[in-house]
Amino acid sequence: MTNLRRFAPLAAALALGLGACAEPAGDPATDAAADAAPVNEGDWTLDPATSRLSYVSIKAGEVAEANRFDALSGSVAADGTASLDIDLSSVETGVDIRNERMREIFFAVTENPKASVTAKLDPAAFAGLAVGQSLTRPLKANVTIKGASSDVETEVLVTRVAEGRVTVVPTAPVIITTDMFELTDELGELRALAQLPSITPAVPVTFSLAFTRS
Numbered sequence: 001m002t003n004l005r006r007f008a009p010l011a012a013a014l015a016l017g018l019g020a021c022a023e024p025a026g027d028p029a030t031d032a033a034a035d036a037a038p039v040n041e042g043d044w045t046l047d048p049a050t051s052r053l054s055y056v057s058i059k060a061g062e063v064a065e066a067n068r069f070d071a072l073s074g075s076v077a078a079d080g081t082a083s084l085d086i087d088l089s090s091v092e093t094g095v096d097i098r099n100e101r102m103r104e105i106f107f108a109v110t111e112n113p114k115a116s117v118t119a120k121l122d123p124a125a126f127a128g129l130a131v132g133q134s135l136t137r138p139l140k141a142n143v144t145i146k147g148a149s150s151d152v153e154t155e156v157l158v159t160r161v162a163e164g165r166v167t168v169v170p171t172a173p174v175i176i177t178t179d180m181f182e183l184t185d186e187l188g189e190l191r192a193l194a195q196l197p198s199i200t201p202a203v204p205v206t207f208s209l210a211f212t213r214s
Contacts, residue, residue: 043214044166046074046084050210053086055176057093058200067093076211080121085114088145101193106186108146115145126158129166134159136171143181150180164213173204 054068071087088107093099103109119141129135140153155171178184178201191199 043078044076044211045214046072047165047210047212048072051208053205053207053209055203055205057203059194059196059198061198061200065094067091072209074117074209074211075214076121078123080123082117082119082121082141084117086116088113088115098194101190105189105193106183112146115143117141117143129158129160131160131163145181146183148181148183152176152180166211168207168209168211170206173206175202176205177202 048071051072052068053072054066056064056066058064069086069088069090070092071090072084073087074082074084076082089103089109091099091102091107093102119139125137126135134157136155136157138153138155140151142149142151152174154174156168157171159167161167178187184201187199187201
């Protein structure tokens with residue numbers, strides 16, 4: 001189970017990248033404002049208090065458990081450059097000993113404190129999104145954890161809930177596997193420590209991200 005949670009940070013990184021993708025919606029929303037404040041108009045920042053990133057791990061082939069990451073940060077610049085950081089030490093599995101194993105064995109947070117997600121977005125794709133409107137867009141992001149990187153593709157639903165605020169959620173869970181980030185050995189170590197017959201090497205990840213204009 002702890003091993004599965006390792007995947008969550010990766011997925012979390014993905015989610016952030018997705019959220020960043022949505023932010024550009026606010027940039028071109030008002031051309032007049034852009035002329036008045038060209039530096040800040042396109043900058044968006046993740047709101048950690050109202051953003052969530054979680055995943056489900058499955059042990060022994062049938063026991064599913066919910067997990068999450070409590071510390072996220074991210075931003076999207078006016079030119080569409082999006083970045084997201086996930087604090088791997090903030091993993092929360094609901095059990096103290098599992099949290100410790102995830103941090104020390106799976107993520108090795110002392111040497112690898114964060115997972116990162118980067119993406120390049122097209123601000124024009126969100127230019128016409130009015131308050132209360134939503135749209136879906138494909139997203140391709142690069143996720144890095146413990147020095148290993150992998151491209152992840154998904155689709156997100158972006159909603160402009162206020163003039164300076166957008167939310168981003170996946171249209172379906174994002175599936176992350178250990179072999180995508182060379183974490184299969186760590187997963188095996190966690191399984192052995194927990195004395196489990198198996199820990200599924202793939203986890204579905206979900207998220208709800210909120211971004212506000214800087």
